[in-house]
Amino acid sequence: MCTCAMYHTKDHYFGRNLDLEFSYQESVTITPRNFPIPFRQEGSMNNHYALIGMAFVCGGFPLYYDATNEFGLSMAGLNFPGNGYFFKPESDGKDNISPFEFIPWILGQCKNLNEARALLDKIRLVDIPFSKELPITPLHWMIGDQSGSIVVESVRDGLHIYDNPVGVMTNNPTFDKQLFRLNDYRGVSAGPSENTFAKGLDLDPYSRGMGGIGLPGDLSSGSRFVKVAFTKMNSISNDDEDSSVSQFFHILGSVEQQRGCCDLGDGKYEITIYSSCCNMDRGIYYYRTYDNSQISAVDMHHEDLDGRDLVSYTLVTKQQINQIN
Incomplete structure (x- = not known):
């Protein structure tokens, strides 16, 4: 499964963990303004805003997992099994967009929320797969x-749009239910815990961090939502770039998945394949991978954003160790 978050210091940051048991050989991909983007039902978008993000480039088409455009508008798609539902195209004036086209459709045309x-x-998310080999997710x-x-969710009774006051998202259940669950943890805090167990009973705060007792620590999407919301909304860092980016990866690290802890059977394990952090104001995309803890960065403004060709950077996946002696 996956986790998405936003974080603000002096600048604004958007990123996610991609948690899966396999990789599609994704790459950091820049789509310049004049790269033609064909849509299955809505023609081709030949001029649009530039994008940077993580994508699986298939047949020349960037299948974005997450992306940010040149104005900072950002978007990520997360798995939504059992709930996500997409409709048949109709000719009723609505834009019929497949899920694999959704990110470039929005980020290519919109500057802000x-x-x-x-x-x-005026959008309908439709049941059109990219190919037989890549069915609808x-x-x-x-x-x-x-x-x-x-948060945008297409379910059987239509398209739901939720305001997101915590700036995080995971997978299931639907977002309204995830947000409501935070009520169960209204008593946890980043500070020392208060003794409210019973009057007259002297209980000792024998450890730091006891204010957080009760926060979930398992890897289910509902628990990750609670944990990352608590971590993100209590996080403090300096507002320089290095401190902000470092803190963002620590936020995502609070819910990352280690090989062996989420056993899918047949020798398969869900892991955090990559974590990303994009500076929404500067267009710098940072990432690290499961086997490479070093943060790598790609700056969209170092490329020709008026070009016609995709620019892709293969992920650095081999561990980079600073040997001291």
């Missing part, structure tokens, strides 16, 4: 800009 909301008012999405974020 207000523009994204306007586009969402049930997804839902978090979209954010420098002002906040929303």
